Amino acid sequence: MILSIGLSLLLAVITPETLPLSPLDYFDAEEYYVGPGDEIWISFPGGVPFSGASVNETVSVVVLPIALDGTLTVPTMPQINIIGMNLQSLQQHIENLFFTSYNGMVVTSGLARSAIFQVPVTGQIRNPGIISVNGLTRLREALSLAGGVSPTAAISRVLVISAEDDSTMYDLNDFTLNGNMDSNPLLHRNSRLHVYLADEIIIVEGALSRVQDDLLSTQPTDPSERIVLEYLPGESAGAAIARAGGVSSVANLERCFVNRVDTDSVCTMIPFIIQGDASTFLLQPGDRLVVPSSDEFINVTGEVVSPGPVLYSPGMTVNYYVGMANGFSNLARRGGLRVVLPGGDKLDSEMEDIVPPGSNIEVPRVPIKFWQEYLTIIMTVATVVITYHSITQ
Secondary structure, three states, rough: HHHHHHHHHHHHEEEOOOOOOOOOHHHOOOOOOOOOOEEEEEEEEOOOOOOOOHHHOOOOOEEEEEEEOOOOOOOOOOOOEEEOHHHHHHHHHHHHHHHHHOOOOOOEEEEEOOOOOEEEEEOEEEOOOEEEEOOOOEHHHHHHHHOOOOOEEEEEEEEOOOOOOOOOEOHHHHHHOOOOOHHHOOOOOOOEEEEEEEEOEEEEEEOOOOOOOOOOOOOOOOOEEEEEEEEOOOEEEEHHHOOOOOEOOOOOOOOOEEEOOOOOOOOEEEEOOOOOOOHEEEEEOOOOEEEEEEEOEEEEEEOOOEEEEEOOOOOOHHHHHHHOOOOOOOEEEEOOEEOOOOOOOOOOOOOOOOOOOOOOEEEEEOOOOHHHHHHHHHHHHHHHHHHHHHHHH
């Protein structure tokens, strides 16, 4: 009875039906380091042996808090000092305790709640200061909580200083581009973050994606703005554009260029195509990459639902542009399509033919005989007459 009363004061008791499933249950237990304020759940087969509950009130899951001194108290068990212990080690320790103390009882455990703590962020950050995080907050998310990095930040060299003053440098570009989770670690208590100033920069501008990046916080709101990025030795033009968020749907992929100023202050324009190997040439510090918007159109005329100009897209076919004009009308003759090139040459075309920029696509009408035209006129006149008589009667 005493154990039952003490247990009710010490921990929250919940049944399997009310135990919420949370994303907290799905992460690498070896990476997470437990600490004061965290809560640990323990699940027992057939009910908690020390709960004092009756058979009809069987309790199978309990939640235990980790005290401020870094100890976890499990009733009937010696205190567990969790300082420096990761979740995987704690789970194994709890499993061993019950296995040896209760004749081979097998229990499972996990993280029920991660405590909130503060982390200072300094350097090239938009809102330097102290942010509130928990043990499931990763490095990139923490920098975003501080407003994102400044345009001149070196996110390839983000310093994390642990409570023991151990320093580790992380390359967030490796996580952003390659998905390497080792480059985007979970934060630990008493850590400090510092973002260095980039040694050199490049500029990317033009028809870029409008998806807001929570870390850079520098995506353009209109085509006249630009993104400043840290220069990465050995990076290609295509990779830099991908790091800037990618291109928009109106980008002209065939007319991209780099403006490069040499040591004599002479500016050279280097054209490249994003598609294919042409975008793999290496950048230099200070390069300015420009992705222009497409200012070329394909004019779709004749029997389509919405005739008019359609924005040119490299490599697209007649079928694509007819679709962009909302498809054929009911009177379209689909077998007689013609493409008029910018120079005036006329070509009979199939739906799969690629259309050059500046061309005109003509969709002819199904031919009708003269008596069909007269019949259409007579029917139209008759409809008008009948309508007039209906109104005046």
